[in-house]
Amino acid sequence: MHPAFSVVFFTTATGAGYGLLALLGVLGGLGFIPADFWLGLAGMALALGLIVAGLLSSTGHLGRPERAWRAFSQWRSSWLSREGVASVATFIPAGLFGIGWVFFGKSGGWVAAAGLLAAAGAVVTVCTTGMIYASLKPIAQWHSRYTLPAYLIFAAMTGSVLANALLQSFSAGSSAILALALLATLAGWVWKLATWRYNDQLEIPTTANTATGLAGGTVRSIEWPHTEENYLLKEMGFRIARKHSAKLRWITQALAFVVPIVLLILAFMAPWPLASMASALAAVSQFAGMLVERWLFFAEAKHTVTLYYGRA
Template structure:
């Protein structure tokens, strides 16, 4: 698949934003973090800012962005539409939670309930995003048991590292919270490796023979359908060289997992403010790594429509 940067950024930004929103809503709803004005202002601003930036970026891949609103009408059958509906609904409790936390200085009562509802909405929205790709049968690399859990795991991972940077910046970090970041990052690393291993061993059952129903021998095209690249080949037939894919996988592991793990492990032994600086650096590096991982997620996927073009 063609890895358009608008969709790559959308996947990474909204995943991190919804992960952070879910954690803020949960911790705020249970009064685990204080109802500080600046903590709420920066935390909710960062979470909602990432979500909005990602959603706006996704419209850049549309031929007619002004018609994006029409996607909301197909929620009965389309996961893309369900994602749009869930994202809009989530903004309602998230907005109430942010108002109560920032302007009223409280996270209990109705503010806590709004925070919990925002967390639930964030999780549902991430799941709908994952199902957009997991439901696509023509793309075997996505239509697997790894896609949906992967979206949830990576959202929780990036959200927790962002939350750690936020709390460390206000000198509110804890050993338990740091340990959770390390555990989620290790889980994300293991899940990504397992996904790559599954995709590398994947045997796609559809071939030119099965598509035409001609058993025996080898079916091949006598003439190509087009004399030059068309829309389908550009969007669905994108190919990446194996050596480039291997190098990008190494970069993903380094930036998204290895370096953040090393930096967060060092934070355990550092006082404030060096701990805060390394925590922010870990979050920035991991976000960059997840951009590369998201690019690979699209670039390494193969659509069965390319069989029509002899690929």
């Protein structure tokens, strides 16, 4: 698949934003994070800013972005439409929670209810995003049991690392949040390695024979159906060299997992403000690493339509 940066940024930014929003909604609403004006304002601005930036970025991949609103009407059959509906619906309790927690300085009661609803909406939206890809049967690397949990794990991972950086920057660091960020990053690393191992050993059952229904002999493409590259090849026939893929996997592991883990462990041991600096660097490194991971997620996927062009 062709890794358009708009979609790469969209999945990375919204995952981090919804992960942070879910944590703020639960912990802030229930009073585990103090209702401090500047802390709350910075946290909600960061979470909602990432979500909005990601959603706006996703429209850049559309042929007619001005018609994006039409996608909302297909919620009965389209995971993309369900994602749009869920993302907009989540803004309602998120806004109510932000007003009560940030501007009124309250927690519990209706603020807690709004925060929990915002967290639930964030989880549902991340699930719909994951299902956009997990539901695509022509792409075996996505149509697996690893895709949907990966979106949830990565949202929790990037959201908790951002939450830790936020709290540390306001001298309100919590060892529980720091431990959550560390454990979530370890979980994300393990899940990513398991996903790569599964995809590398994956045997795609569809062949040119099964696609055409010709069982006898070996079906081969004599010549391409087009004289020049078309939309299908640009979007679904992208190929990445094995050596480049291996190199980018190492970069992903270093930036998204190894460096953040080391920095989070340092934040455990270091006094403030060194802990704050380490936490902020961990968040920046992880976000950069997840951009590379998302690029690989698209680049390494193989669509069965390429069989029509004689590719194995």
